[in-house]
Amino acid sequence: MRVLAAIARVGGRFLAGGVVFLLALLAGLYFHLRTSLPDYAGTVRVVGSQATVDIVRDRNAVPHIFAGSLEDAMFGLGYVHAQDRLWQMEMMRRAGAGRLSEVLPPALAGTAVVDIDRTMRALGVYRRAQDSLNALSPRSRKLLEAYAAGVNAHIASHKGSFGPEFTLLQVTPEPWQPADSLVWGKLMALSLDGNWRAELFRARLMKKVGEGRMLQMFPQLGDDRESTLSILGDALLKLPLDRLFGITDSDLTRKREASNEWVVAGAHTSSGKPLLGNDPHLGLNAPGIWYLARLVGPDFDIRGATSPGSPAVVLGHNGRIGWGFTTTNLDSQDLFVERVDPGDPGKYLTPDGSRPFNAREEYINVRFGDQVKIRLRTTRHGPVISDVLDPKTVEIEGGHVLALSATALDPGDTSAEGFLELGLARDWDQFLAAARKIVSPMQNIVYADTAGNIGFVAPAKVPIRRKGDGFLPVPGWTGEYDWAGFVPFEELPRAYNPPGGIIVNANARLVPGNFRHFISREWAEPYRQRRANALLSGAGQHAIGSMIAIQEDTFSPDTADTLPFLLAAAPRDARQANAIELLRHWNRRMLADRAEPLIYTAWLRALQRVLYADELGEALFKDYASPNIAFLVTILRDHPQWCDDVTTPRAETCPEAISKALDMALDELQKRYGPTMESWRWGDAHQATHRHALFDPIPLLRDVASIRFPADGGMHTLNRASPAFRDGREPYADVHGAGLRAIYDFDDLDNSRFAIPLGQSGNFLSPWYANFVTGWRAFDYLRIDGSYRFRLQREGIGTISLVPPPK
Numbered sequence: 001m002r003v004l005a006a007i008a009r010v011g012g013r014f015l016a017g018g019v020v021f022l023l024a025l026l027a028g029l030y031f032h033l034r035t036s037l038p039d040y041a042g043t044v045r046v047v048g049s050q051a052t053v054d055i056v057r058d059r060n061a062v063p064h065i066f067a068g069s070l071e072d073a074m075f076g077l078g079y080v081h082a083q084d085r086l087w088q089m090e091m092m093r094r095a096g097a098g099r100l101s102e103v104l105p106p107a108l109a110g111t112a113v114v115d116i117d118r119t120m121r122a123l124g125v126y127r128r129a130q131d132s133l134n135a136l137s138p139r140s141r142k143l144l145e146a147y148a149a150g151v152n153a154h155i156a157s158h159k160g161s162f163g164p165e166f167t168l169l170q171v172t173p174e175p176w177q178p179a180d181s182l183v184w185g186k187l188m189a190l191s192l193d194g195n196w197r198a199e200l201f202r203a204r205l206m207k208k209v210g211e212g213r214m215l216q217m218f219p220q221l222g223d224d225r226e227s228t229l230s231i232l233g234d235a236l237l238k239l240p241l242d243r244l245f246g247i248t249d250s251d252l253t254r255k256r257e258a259s260n261e262w263v264v265a266g267a268h269t270s271s272g273k274p275l276l277g278n279d280p281h282l283g284l285n286a287p288g289i290w291y292l293a294r295l296v297g298p299d300f301d302i303r304g305a306t307s308p309g310s311p312a313v314v315l316g317h318n319g320r321i322g323w324g325f326t327t328t329n330l331d332s333q334d335l336f337v338e339r340v341d342p343g344d345p346g347k348y349l350t351p352d353g354s355r356p357f358n359a360r361e362e363y364i365n366v367r368f369g370d371q372v373k374i375r376l377r378t379t380r381h382g383p384v385i386s387d388v389l390d391p392k393t394v395e396i397e398g399g400h401v402l403a404l405s406a407t408a409l410d411p412g413d414t415s416a417e418g419f420l421e422l423g424l425a426r427d428w429d430q431f432l433a434a435a436r437k438i439v440s441p442m443q444n445i446v447y448a449d450t451a452g453n454i455g456f457v458a459p460a461k462v463p464i465r466r467k468g469d470g471f472l473p474v475p476g477w478t479g480e481y482d483w484a485g486f487v488p489f490e491e492l493p494r495a496y497n498p499p500g501g502i503i504v505n506a507n508a509r510l511v512p513g514n515f516r517h518f519i520s521r522e523w524a525e526p527y528r529q530r531r532a533n534a535l536l537s538g539a540g541q542h543a544i545g546s547m548i549a550i551q552e553d554t555f556s557p558d559t560a561d562t563l564p565f566l567l568a569a570a571p572r573d574a575r576q577a578n579a580i581e582l583l584r585h586w587n588r589r590m591l592a593d594r595a596e597p598l599i600y601t602a603w604l605r606a607l608q609r610v611l612y613a614d615e616l617g618e619a620l621f622k623d624y625a626s627p628n629i630a631f632l633v634t635i636l637r638d639h640p641q642w643c644d645d646v647t648t649p650r651a652e653t654c655p656e657a658i659s660k661a662l663d664m665a666l667d668e669l670q671k672r673y674g675p676t677m678e679s680w681r682w683g684d685a686h687q688a689t690h691r692h693a694l695f696d697p698i699p700l701l702r703d704v705a706s707i708r709f710p711a712d713g714g715m716h717t718l719n720r721a722s723p724a725f726r727d728g729r730e731p732y733a734d735v736h737g738a739g740l741r742a743i744y745d746f747d748d749l750d751n752s753r754f755a756i757p758l759g760q761s762g763n764f765l766s767p768w769y770a771n772f773v774t775g776w777r778a779f780d781y782l783r784i785d786g787s788y789r790f791r792l793q794r795e796g797i798g799t800i801s802l803v804p805p806p807k
Contacts (some may be wrong), residue, residue: 033167035160037766038083041798044157045805048149049075053802056792060782061760061768064294064792070424071146073295074311078150078176079802081291085308085762087165088287089151089180090173091693092309095252096183097126101366103171104694112250114372117364118388119248122376123190124409129182131411140417144178147311151176153802163763164705165694182416184310187252189408189415189440194255196333196385196404197248198522199473201623204241206472209615216642217612218521219634239337239400240389242619247388249623251283258507258524258720258736259326260551262532263446263454265501270541271747274448277547278315278324279738281720286690286707287762287769290315290740292754294784302423303784304754305740308762312416313423315742317752319786320426321449322744326505328458330442331469331520333406334483336381336476340399348379348401351479355380379403381476403476405483407461408440415439418459428455428496435459436489442519444493444505450746455496456503458510462487462517469518487517504532506718525629527557527716535718544753547743552779553718554589558629559600563588565636566603569658576662578677579603590714590721592683597714599680601732602669604632605725607661611635614646626715626725683710685732688721690758705764707757709773713737741781753781 040057053076054066061084065076081089094100098120100113120126133141152175161167205214258281266272282289290305295313304316315324341347347354357377364372377384386402407413418437422445425431431447435457442460447453463483468474474481493511495503507524535550536542567584571577579599586596604627611632613621635642636654643654652660666677673680688711695705711734713721721734738757745751757776761768775782785792793799 033161033164033765036163036167036763038154038158039798039800041800043801043803044153046079046153046157046802047805048146048153049802049804051804053079054789054799055080055802056789056796056799058785058792058796060292060771061797062292062294062782062784064296064784064789066296066789068297070295070297070300071142073297073300074143074146075150075153076802077293077295077306077311078147078152079154080293081306081308082151082154082176084760084766084768085287085291086151086154086173087163088762089176089309090166090171092187093126093176093180093183096120096129096187098362098364101364101369101372103169103367105169105367106369114364114366115247115388116250116252118372118374119250119253119385121362121364121374122383122385122388123404124376124378124383125186125190126179126183128409128411128413129179129186132182132186132413132416133179135412135414136417140420141178143311143420144181144416147181148176148178150802164765168694181310184307185415185419186408186413190333190406191253191255192327192441192443193330193332193406193408194253195331195470195520195522196335196406197245197253198255199333199335199470200241200245200248200402203472204245204620204623205616207241208617208620213615216634216639217628217631219630239386239402243389244386244402245623246619248385258528258722259738260506260528260532260718260720261324261326261444261446262502262504262536262550263324263448263456264536264542265454265497266452266746267501268536268542269747270543271745273450273452273745273747274454275542275544275547275746276322276324276446276448276454276744277551277742278326278446279551279741280315280325281722281737282739283736284688284690284734284739284757286692286705286758286764288690288739288756288758290756291760292756292782292784300424301786303752303786304423304742305756310416312419314419315740316423317744317749318423318425319450319749321431321447322746322749322752323422323431323448324446324742324744325443326507328442328444328460328510329507329520329522329524330440330460330462331518331522332408332440332442332460332463333404334381334463334465334470334481335385335473336379336403336405336481337473338379338381338384338401338403338476340401342399349477350380351477357384377401379476381405381482382409402473405463406440407463410439410461413439415441427451428453431455432457444507444510446503446505448744448746450749452746453497454501454503456494456498456505458493458519459489460492462492462519465518469521471521491517493519502533502536504529504536506532525558525716527629528718528720531555531557531718544743544745544751548753548779548781550718551738551741551743554591554712554714556588556590556597556600556714556717558716559588561629561633562604563600565633565654566600566658566662569655569662572659572663575666575677576659579662579666582677590682590712590717590719592681592686592710592712594682595677595680597682598669598673598685598732599665599677601682601686601714601723602665603662604629605731606664606668607632607658610645610657610661610664611642615642622726626722629716681710682732683712685730686711686714686721686723686734687730688737688757689724689730689733689735692764695764707770707773708733709777711737711777741779743781750783750786752783754784755779755781 067073098117421434506528508529692705695701713719
């Protein structure tokens with residue numbers, strides 16, 4: 001017993017010592033990570049600025065950058081971006097360069113990270129960014145160089161950790177290069193104008209269900225197009241379309257759409273001057289995509305939303321003009337099926353004969369893994385995107401490869417210069433001159449100025465096709481589907497001081513069907529645009545309050561098309577009768593504290609599965625993602641054959657399908673949220689989910705790095721909050737919605753309002769990481785005050801001076 005007691009005492013000492021050691025280690029790690037929080041006050045000696053740059057942080061940590069020149073203001077912007085969002089910037093440039101695998105171990109990021117790198121290398125995103133840098137004017141290159149110098153000034157001067165992510169992965173940031181800043185625009189363009197994967201998806205659908213049924217699934221596109229099967233024959237069908245779609249599927253390549261904007265002339269406002277509202281919608285992340293800032297110099301005062309890594313104030317006002325964006329959904333990307341020369345696999349066929357591929361080899365360095373060698377090729381149309389797969393396998397299966405033409409990959413892309421100069425324009429003519437330089441992505445840009453003018457323009461290089469409209473991949477060897485040029489800037493959609501005095505866009509159809517040039521057929525469903533038009537046209541004189549009310553609106557106008565079919569269902573039992581009765585008396589607002597939005601959304605989701613999962617198969621059905629209201633209504637009204645379950649011997653009817661879907665939805669909701677229907681809450685399922693890409697999979701870190709909160713809104717509300725239907729674990733989580741809300745008052749631009757959902761900092765240890773959440777949920781906005789420097793210094797949280805060496 002004495003021996004056992006002695007062992008216990010010794011063991012206890014070792015255990016206690018181990019606990020003390022662990023606590024000391026954790027305390028040391030914590031204090032080391034605290035060194036990643038930047039100083040917002042003091043003087044820093046820097047290299048790269050022409051003169052001293054003063055950065056005053058207001059009480060919300062928004063930087064007001066006072067500089068003697070635009071170049072020095074960009075230097076300051078690079079510095080504050082690096083202070084607050086360096087990890088976000090690091091991941092963005094690595095993603096575009098296909099270098100994520102160098103730093104993200106498979107245990108944290110999964111094996112798919114190599115597929116992302118393969119895709120980005122095949123597209124040649126970073127190569128095109130380098131090319132585009134050379135296409136810019138000397139002045140624009142100087143601004144990019146000044147911004148990069150500001151980023152590097154922070155990297156060089158900061159002592160301690162660069163952030164929890166850098167510390168965990170033991171990564172040191174490399175010096176920032178001007179081309180790094182162009183990567184963000186390339187990635188946004190490839191995603192916002194993301195037609196190439198839509199073409200690929202439609203080709204997969206056609207292969208599975210036939211061209212006729214595939215066309216029914218896109219009713220807004222019509223069915224008056226020529227047969228593609230007869231053009232391509234087996235060439236397209238033999239390509240490994242499912243594997244290619246899967247390996248290129250990531251947040252970087254998925255098409256993004258949905259934003260709201262409007263501008264109202266002074267005739268419709270209480271002040272007599274324009275009001276402009278804008279809330280761009282993108283995927284939710286922590287940190288968010290936007291960062292608020294103000295740049296002040298001798299002849300400029302630009303305020304608004306920037307994106308870390310880029311020197312432009314992307315959305316905002318400059319004291320004279322203001323502007324907002326929604327994406328157009330331009331079809332600026334085409335997939336060409338190239339025929340490999342049967343006599344020489346190093347060549348492909350063109351209208352002028354056989355031509356060699358431009359080929360290169362690249363190497364992907366994989367952390368804790370073997371280096372991956374990839375062979376990449378380009379054709380006269382663009383990069384061979386099917387090279388993300390094993391090229392030999394692709395060619396053996398079909399003798400063809402897929403090449404991508406995309407304006408975003410134009411080596412002469414001057415979009416960065418155009419977006420930079422929008423914020424410097426003083427009137428409509430200068431604004432158009434800046435917009436003329438935008439190549440991609442095409443944005444619907446609303447405009448207003450303090451003189452009382454309003455306008456709209458959608459600038460980009462819009463392809464003119466010799467034949468076809470980019471709906472499906474087309475033959476590349478004939479030349480008949482090649483691009484013949486681009487629509488002249490003067491012929492792009494534009495309006496200036498329209499008679500009605502109201503301009504609205506929410507990604508729906510931009511031009512009438514008889515517009516002389518083809519823009520797109522992939523318009524968003526029209527519900528948000530109709531609703532905003534109705535609210536703006538039906539009210540009296542607008543003020544800031546009514547602009548906020550429109551951004552806050554949770555009415556779901558799609559219910560006018562869907563609920564008549566759902567409510568006509570004869571209930572099978574008391575449970576169904578209860579659900580139908582709740583929806584019958586619902587005010588159709590997607591409120592977080594109500595059950596009806598959850599029942600409605602779950603019913604639509606289940607109905608989509610009942611109607612066409614049997615035809616598509618599980619893989620295609622999952623990729624179809626969110627319910628397509630136009631297609632659902634078309635089925636129930638015009639194509640009841642889709643209601644039949646092809647896996648059963650009998651023919652089911654649409655009323656049976658609707659009733660079956662309701663049972664499926666209620667079964668799911670009872671399992672998740674309990675048996676009492678009235679106690680279900682939309683907000684319990686519909687949490688705004690701002691995931692930290694690195695820390696969300698790690699249980700303890702997830703709770704501090706990822707931000708979740710109940711959210712109003714839905715797929716088609718102006719307060720848009722689209723669910724993650726592809727996610728089997730959290731199918732109703734809000735993962736796509738506004739990342740910025742802005743309202744510009746041209747009677748007093750200091751009265752303009754801004755809001756972002758989380759905070760300025762990307763470091764979860766910072767008090768400015770998620771300090772905006774409460775205000776965001778309550779639709780409280782902040783002003784980026786135009787006060788004099790001394791008042792900002794008195795009321796703010798600190799001033800830092802960036803001082804260059806003496807000359």
